[in-house]
Amino acid sequence: MSAGTKDQPNVTPEVQASDEAPQRGNAARVAKTRGKIFGAVISSLDAVGYSECSINRVQTLAGVSRGALTHHFPSKEEMMVKTLEHLLAPVRGPARPGDEATMLRHADEAATLQEELHLLWRRVINTREGRALMEILVAARTDPALSARITPSLHIYNDDFNRNIANLYQASAGHEDELALLWSICRSFMRGLHTQVPYERDPKIITKMVDLFGRIMAPHLSARRPQGETDEEPV
Amino acid sequence: MSAGTKDQPNVTPEVQASDEAPQRGNAARVAKTRGKIFGAVISSLDAVGYSECSINRVQTLAGVSRGALTHHFPSKEEMMVKTLEHLLAPVRGPARPGDEATMLRHADEAATLQEELHLLWRRVINTREGRALMEILVAARTDPALSARITPSLHIYNDDFNRNIANLYQASAGHEDELALLWSICRSFMRGLHTQVPYERDPKIITKMVDLFGRIMAPHLSARRPQGETDEEPV
DNA sequence: ATCGTAAAACAGAACGTTCGGTCTGTTCAA
DNA sequence: TTGAACAGACCGAACGTTCTGTTTTACGAT
Numbered sequence: 001m002s003a004g005t006k007d008q009p010n011v012t013p014e015v016q017a018s019d020e021a022p023q024r025g026n027a028a029r030v031a032k033t034r035g036k037i038f039g040a041v042i043s044s045l046d047a048v049g050y051s052e053c054s055i056n057r058v059q060t061l062a063g064v065s066r067g068a069l070t071h072h073f074p075s076k077e078e079m080m081v082k083t084l085e086h087l088l089a090p091v092r093g094p095a096r097p098g099d100e101a102t103m104l105r106h107a108d109e110a111a112t113l114q115e116e117l118h119l120l121w122r123r124v125i126n127t128r129e130g131r132a133l134m135e136i137l138v139a140a141r142t143d144p145a146l147s148a149r150i151t152p153s154l155h156i157y158n159d160d161f162n163r164n165i166a167n168l169y170q171a172s173a174g175h176e177d178e179l180a181l182l183w184s185i186c187r188s189f190m191r192g193l194h195t196q197v198p199y200e201r202d203p204k205i206i207t208k209m210v211d212l213f214g215r216i217m218a219p220h221l222s223a224r225r226p227q228g229e230t231d232e233e234p235v
Numbered sequence: 236m237s238a239g240t241k242d243q244p245n246v247t248p249e250v251q252a253s254d255e256a257p258q259r260g261n262a263a264r265v266a267k268t269r270g271k272i273f274g275a276v277i278s279s280l281d282a283v284g285y286s287e288c289s290i291n292r293v294q295t296l297a298g299v300s301r302g303a304l305t306h307h308f309p310s311k312e313e314m315m316v317k318t319l320e321h322l323l324a325p326v327r328g329p330a331r332p333g334d335e336a337t338m339l340r341h342a343d344e345a346a347t348l349q350e351e352l353h354l355l356w357r358r359v360i361n362t363r364e365g366r367a368l369m370e371i372l373v374a375a376r377t378d379p380a381l382s383a384r385i386t387p388s389l390h391i392y393n394d395d396f397n398r399n400i401a402n403l404y405q406a407s408a409g410h411e412d413e414l415a416l417l418w419s420i421c422r423s424f425m426r427g428l429h430t431q432v433p434y435e436r437d438p439k440i441i442t443k444m445v446d447l448f449g450r451i452m453a454p455h456l457s458a459r460r461p462q463g464e465t466d467e468e469p470v
Numbered sequence: 471a472t473c474g475t476a477a478a479a480c481a482g483a484a485c486g487t488t489c490g491g492t493c494t495g496t497t498c499a500a
Numbered sequence: 501t502t503g504a505a506c507a508g509a510c511c512g513a514a515c516g517t518t519c520t521g522t523t524t525t526a527c528g529a530t
Contacts, residue, residue: 026499029505049377051286055490067495067507076490131376137430138373141366142284147433154434178447184431184440185448189420192427195372196419198382199389205419212413213420220451261525264479290516302481302521311516 034072036062041083045132050080050139080136081149087133088157091124113221114214117186121210125190126197134194172220182221189213269307269317271297276318280367285315285374315371316384322368323392326359348456349449352421356445360425361432369429407455417456424448 040062044053055076059069073079110116124130140147162180171179190210197206275297279288290311294304308314345351359365375382397415406414425445432441 026505029498033505047377049374051374052377054488056488065507066509068505070491071505074491134430135373135377137434138370139284139286141430141433142282142287142370151434155436181440181443181447185424185444185451188427188431188444189424190427191430192423192425195369195376195426196423198376199372199386201390205416208416209420209423212416216420216451216455261479264525268479289514291514300481301483303479305517306479306481309517 030072033064033068036064037069037072037079038083038086041079042087042128042132045083045135046128050135053135055079077146077149080139080146081153084133084136084150085153087129087136088153091157091161112214113218113223114211116223117190117210117214117217118207120186121190121193125193131194134191137191168224169221170224172222175220178220182217186213186217186221265307268299268303271299272304272307272314273318273321276314277322277363277367280318280370281363285370288370290314312381312384315374315381316388319368319371319385320388322364322371323388326392326396347449348453348458349446351458352425352445352449352452353442355421356425356428360428366429369426372426403459404456405459407457410455413455417452421448421452421456 037058040058041053044057044061048057055066055069058079059066062069069079073082110119136146136150140150161183165183166179169179169183170176171182193206193209197203200206272293275293276288279292279296283292290301290304293314294301297304304314308317345354371381371385375385397418400418401414404414404418405411406417428441428444432438435441
């Protein structure tokens with residue numbers, strides 16, 4: 001369904017070796033296969049939603065056999081849990097020192113909070129990955145087993161997220177303890193936007209909403225002066 | 236699954252006669268059956284989500300036969316479309332003059348915008364009906380046929396919504412044209428909250444978020460003095 | 471007033487399809 | 501040569517739809 005899923009898998013292969021280390025197996029082959037599967041799951045979630053993201057569809061889209069899929073992910077639940085963790089990984093922070101930091105750090109391109117939120121919307125939330133994540137979150141709400149599996153990951157992600165923003169942003173004076181809350185509000189707003197985009201007559205409305213929201217939030221949330229940055233930027 | 240779905244159907248029976256007029260049929264019986272079905276659909280959507288809201292489940296939960304269900308809703312898509320319209324109806328405004336107005340009108344109980352938003356969250360968004368609506372919206376995003384069916388209803392609902400808030404609220408001076416945008420932001424934020432509630436360790440966080448959000452929005456959005464009220468309140 | 475009849479409302483069996491999970495083989499790398 | 505990686509057939513269950521029958525209601529003719 002998506003454009004050119006076969007030609008440009010759109011997944012980051014050969015870079016996934018951060019998972020449980022396969023002591024014996026062929027690491028490169030595993031990473032490639034899992035990468036293809038992750039890409040297919042994400043594309044399917046974005047294109048047809050959680051319930052239609054079937055084993056058969058993923059298998060076909062990824063171009064792998066049923067056996068390969070089953071070997072890596074014994075159940076659909078396992079497939080979704082691992083896909084979620086795959087989606088959360090790049091936002092949690094730099095895997096190794098020197099890697100690009102959290103997706104929040106657009107400070108070099110965005111001067112104002114409004115611009116920052118626009119970038120967040122365009123590059124993180126309103127993407128295939130962002131919509132796929134949304135599908136998993138919504139599905140897990142009514143799936144106790146899935147919910148139980150992903151909740152710990154989400155808590156860890158949330159803690160990492162809050163730790164990262166503490167270095168990059170600050171709340172207005174007198175409300176320093178509200179920083180995490182403020183960013184939770186931003187994220188909630190943008191997740192909610194997901195359910196408005198498909199039904200909005202004028203796409204510009206979405207941009208206007210992000211813009212106005214940024215203007216409203218700006219007095220309460222500002223970027224830190226580049227200061228906690230110097231200690232770790234050899235590149 | 237839900238508590239006492241059989242004892243207190245929790246649907247508004249005998250009040251649904253607003254649909255395409257059944258020239259011949261038995262209006263009361265139809266309303267009762269459709270009411271039971273709507274209640275079962277809403278409960279199922281809330282409890283198990285869109286994909287698990289199967290015909291079999293609804294049929295059993297509603298206590299009606301397969302034939303009755305099929306008769307009223309020839310397809311699952313039709314069932315969902317009609318359920319959505321059923322969910323949207325009470326928010327669109329008073330069906331007849333004298334009926335209770337839109338769900339937005341808590342002005343008599345809520346003094347501040349914060350209290351108003353809390354009530355909106357507790358009584359409209361974070362309810363079985365609110366979560367059911369969310370499930371349909373999310374499902375329709377990846378279901379073109381369903382999306383095409385519900386989009387007109389959503390547009391009408393949106394227009395009615397904006398018309399209603401224009402009588403009840405006003406944007407801050409100098410930004411009168413932003414009223415609809417401001418409320419869209421509020422709704423987006425609260426819809427996004429749906430995807431955070433199940434995974435939040437401390438439920439109080441949600442309350443705090445609604446509270447802080449209300450505090451941030453308050454300078455931009457205020458209730459109109461009771462003035463456009465007198466022309467239509469004989470009760 | 472009541473009876474006949476057509477249509478709506480309801481009941482439930484049966485359909486083919488697709489689902490996720492399981493199973494037995496085969497290939498590849500160490 | 502061993503075990504991980506992969507391949508593909510197979511299973512019972514559940515899905516949404518379609519179908520034929522039965523009951524109930526409305527209403528004009530008698």
